[in-house]
Amino acid sequence: MKRIRFSRDTLQFPQKDFDMVKEGVVSLGIITVLVVAVAAIWGAPYRPAVTNQQVALQNPIGIGQEVLGDLDGQGAIASYGPPYNNGWHGKAQSVQSFLGLSPQTWWGTPYHVNTAQADVLIPLQMLATASHNGALTAALHTYKTASYTQQQAWTTAMTNAMGKATVHNGQVVLPSGHYGPVALMVNDEINLAKSGLLSGALDRETNKGVYRWNVQNDLLFLQGQVLPGIANNINMAGGQWGINHDEQAYPGPWWLTPYTFLYQIPPWSTGATGDQTAAYSMGFLFLLLVLVPWIPGLNKLPKLLPVHRVIWRDWYQRLERTGACGQCPLRASCTQEFREQSQAHMGAAETVPSCYLPDESMAYNQNERHRSPGVSTLRTRTD
Amino acid sequence: MNWTQSMRKNVSEKLTWDHLLPSEQPIYVSSLVYSFGVFTLSSLVLCIVSGVVMAAYGPTWYQYSGVGSLFRSVHFWSVQAFFFFMTMHLVGQFFMGSWREGRAFTWVIGAVSFGISVIEAFTGYLSRGDFFSQWNQVQSKDAFNGAGIDGFLNILNNGQVYGLHIAVLPLVLIGLVGWHLVAVRSKGVVPPYQARANAKEGRRS
Numbered sequence: 001m002k003r004i005r006f007s008r009d010t011l012q013f014p015q016k017d018f019d020m021v022k023e024g025v026v027s028l029g030i031i032t033v034l035v036v037a038v039a040a041i042w043g044a045p046y047r048p049a050v051t052n053q054q055v056a057l058q059n060p061i062g063i064g065q066e067v068l069g070d071l072d073g074q075g076a077i078a079s080y081g082p083p084y085n086n087g088w089h090g091k092a093q094s095v096q097s098f099l100g101l102s103p104q105t106w107w108g109t110p111y112h113v114n115t116a117q118a119d120v121l122i123p124l125q126m127l128a129t130a131s132h133n134g135a136l137t138a139a140l141h142t143y144k145t146a147s148y149t150q151q152q153a154w155t156t157a158m159t160n161a162m163g164k165a166t167v168h169n170g171q172v173v174l175p176s177g178h179y180g181p182v183a184l185m186v187n188d189e190i191n192l193a194k195s196g197l198l199s200g201a202l203d204r205e206t207n208k209g210v211y212r213w214n215v216q217n218d219l220l221f222l223q224g225q226v227l228p229g230i231a232n233n234i235n236m237a238g239g240q241w242g243i244n245h246d247e248q249a250y251p252g253p254w255w256l257t258p259y260t261f262l263y264q265i266p267p268w269s270t271g272a273t274g275d276q277t278a279a280y281s282m283g284f285l286f287l288l289l290v291l292v293p294w295i296p297g298l299n300k301l302p303k304l305l306p307v308h309r310v311i312w313r314d315w316y317q318r319l320e321r322t323g324a325c326g327q328c329p330l331r332a333s334c335t336q337e338f339r340e341q342s343q344a345h346m347g348a349a350e351t352v353p354s355c356y357l358p359d360e361s362m363a364y365n366q367n368e369r370h371r372s373p374g375v376s377t378l379r380t381r382t383d
Numbered sequence: 384m385n386w387t388q389s390m391r392k393n394v395s396e397k398l399t400w401d402h403l404l405p406s407e408q409p410i411y412v413s414s415l416v417y418s419f420g421v422f423t424l425s426s427l428v429l430c431i432v433s434g435v436v437m438a439a440y441g442p443t444w445y446q447y448s449g450v451g452s453l454f455r456s457v458h459f460w461s462v463q464a465f466f467f468f469m470t471m472h473l474v475g476q477f478f479m480g481s482w483r484e485g486r487a488f489t490w491v492i493g494a495v496s497f498g499i500s501v502i503e504a505f506t507g508y509l510s511r512g513d514f515f516s517q518w519n520q521v522q523s524k525d526a527f528n529g530a531g532i533d534g535f536l537n538i539l540n541n542g543q544v545y546g547l548h549i550a551v552l553p554l555v556l557i558g559l560v561g562w563h564l565v566a567v568r569s570k571g572v573v574p575p576y577q578a579r580a581n582a583k584e585g586r587r588s
Contacts (some may be wrong), residue, residue: 010571011401013409020404031425035464039456046446046455047514083533096529103531111537146550179446213542220539223521231518243519253508255466255501276529283530290494293482307478312575315411 039269045247047234052202052218055226056193060172061165067189068162069224070115071182072155077220078115084220085109094275104276111216119221123201124185127192136188139181146180154180170194238263258285397569405568411575416479419472420567426465427560431457431553438549446512455511462504471499481573489566496559503556506548509538520544 056063065329067073073088082105083120096104115120121140128136158179166173172190174183192198202217227239236242244260246252262268262278271277293299302308309316424452433454437445445451445458473493482490505523509516527538537543 010409010574013411013574015407016410016412018405018408018412020406024425027418027421028425028428029465031422031461032429034459035426035429035460038452039460042460044456044459045513045515046452046511049512049514049517083528083537094525094528096525104528104533106531109532110534111539180452211542213545214537214540216537216539219517219521227518227521230514231522236515236518238522243522246515251463253504255470255504261544270430273529275526279526279530286494286498290491292477292494293487293490299482302478302480305478308576309481311414311416311475311479312411314413315575318410337544 012237028142042250045250047247050222050227050230051196052193052198052222053196055222056190056198057170059226060167060170060190060194061162062229063193064165064172064186065159065162066157066221066224067120067186068155068182070183070221072118072152072159073113073116073120074159076224077113080113081105082109083107083111084113085115096273098276098280099275113220115219115220118217119202119207120185120189122205123198124189126201127188127197133188135184139184142181143185150180154178154182158182158186177180258282398565402568402571403565407576409572412572415422415477416471417572419468419475422468423465423472424560424564426461426468427463430458430465431557433461434549435552442510442545443511458507462507466500466504469497469500479573481575483573485568486566486570486573489563489570492559492563492566496556496563499552499556499559503548503552506544506552508547509544512539 025133052063066075069077072081076094077084079088079091079093081095086092086109087095095102121144124136124140128131128140129371143154146154157177158174161174161177161179162172172187189198192201198221200217202221203212203215206212206214206217231237231242233242235245236248241260241264244252244254244256257276259282262281263274266272268278268281288295288298420539436454437451437458439449445455476490476493505519509520509523524538529535536547
């Protein structure tokens with residue numbers, strides 16, 4: 001289908017001198033000086049990562065609770081679901097499904113984590129072997145060979161006791177109770193963390209090799225209670241616009257503001273599928289941005305808003321001075337310039353004067369050149 | 384059809400010196416808004432240069448040495464400048480309706496470049512190796528998992544995230560920005576909207 005539309009070669013407008021290379025070099029120079037100066041004066045935000053060792057030394061109960069959550073399935077990752085596992089005994093807590101759509105589950109469990117094994121039993125077995133710790137070996141054997149009901153009874157009793165535990169000389173002191181081998185296991189894992197070796201044991205499970213690019217299990221171990229607690233203290237939790245700001249007065253990734261904003265309001269802030277719907281919402285908004293040229297109304301909005309009058313004020317003032325628009329013989333059709341023109345409306349003319357061009361009688365300043373007389377071209381385009 | 388001849392014809396028509404390195408421009412190009420594009424590009428150059436130095440010496444260097452920290456700071460602030468000027472450029476181009484008259488695809492490439500930049504910056508934040516990285520990695524995993532991106536990306540795998548940040552996404556971004564620039568230059572700067580004739584007539588009467 002053939003459609004007729006205006007196409008104005010920008011070279012047909014009056015031209016002025018322009019040194020693109022100089023503009024680029026000067027711009028790069030200005031930005032370099034400014035950025036290097038700001039970087040030298042203010043530096044950049046940096047808060048050292050939190051290690052298991054630090055947490056174990058400062059908050060051994062926190063480590064103990066993480067260990068118990070990983071062991072009895074109450075931890076967030078233990079029962080997460082894909083891509084880490086299929087939940088705890090088949091019951092997944094963190095599978096998001098919006099309108100029956102759950103892409104999270106499409107790929108199975110590519111980053112498999114059985115928290116009881118990966119975070120507790122295997123690291124403790126490594127510790128027992130390395131330290132010839134017979135008591136720990138025996139405790140692990142007792143736990144592994146006990147029934148699931150018995151295991152849950154020990155861990156539940158221990159979890160409840162952790163809420164009443166105190167710390168004396170860095171050691172967790174529990175009220176008396178029936179914790180079975182779990183008390184020794186948890187205590188030894190806290191000590192393993194204090195030594196600084198727990199992270200290595202967790203990452204060894206993730207990487208299966210010498211090179212440790214993947215820190216998944218180390219990150220997941222603390223993500224239940226410890227990391228959110230620290231983040232909350234420095235206003236970095238999700239409900240505190242966390243990802244949007246950085247340390248103290250440093251600017252953060254403010255360009256994520258629309259995304260972070262969603263987490264402050266329902267239904268994104270309250271729904272079980274908040275993450276999934278926030279991602280889709282942002283995808284939809286981004287699609288709108290990409291498709292602005294074709295969205296009716298939105299693509300005409302800048303013409304209605306007066307901002308372009310400010311941006312091109314020099315040009316419009318020039319037209320005012322020269323009276324170019326008032327003299328344009330095709331003023332009426334010019335108003336439709338940005339709509340598709342009908343053949344009949346345009347007549348047989350191949351070229352028409354444009355009200356964008358000033359009178360040729362006007363004296364241009366010496367840096368301007370007029371590439372062609374006051375015409376814009378009509379082209380036939382095949383879509 | 385001879386592909387070679389066709390490509391040669393297209394390139395020689397669209398990539399003339401007048402298009403690529405113009406020494407003249409239309410007189411309506413007269414506003415600070417036009418500087419945002421070149422400032423964005425300059426900031427990107429600084430991001431790339433500081434990033435290449437950081438990649439060459441490695442993450443430990445830029446976290447724990449004095450000179451490394453300076454380069455990390457330059458990288459940090461050049462990213463801030465890049466996003467500031469890119470946002471101003473985008474807003475300015477919106478108000479100018481810069482997709483008009485055959486420039487829609489130029490807008491699309493620019494908008495996609497913005498989106499890629501957001502992901503590029505996020506992977507950079509995760510490569511800082513500090514608490515911000517640690518916290519945002521565990522926080523963002525639910526969004527990546529929930530959206531179904533977990534099939535490709537394990538956001539907790541620093542090897543993958545770092546590789547995306549220093550190689551894959553920069554290559555994509557540089558390609559898109561180059562394409563955007565060629566599109567801008569081959570089409571020319573979008574002309575102003577139609578002047579309001581009624582205001583003119585009112586003034587002249």
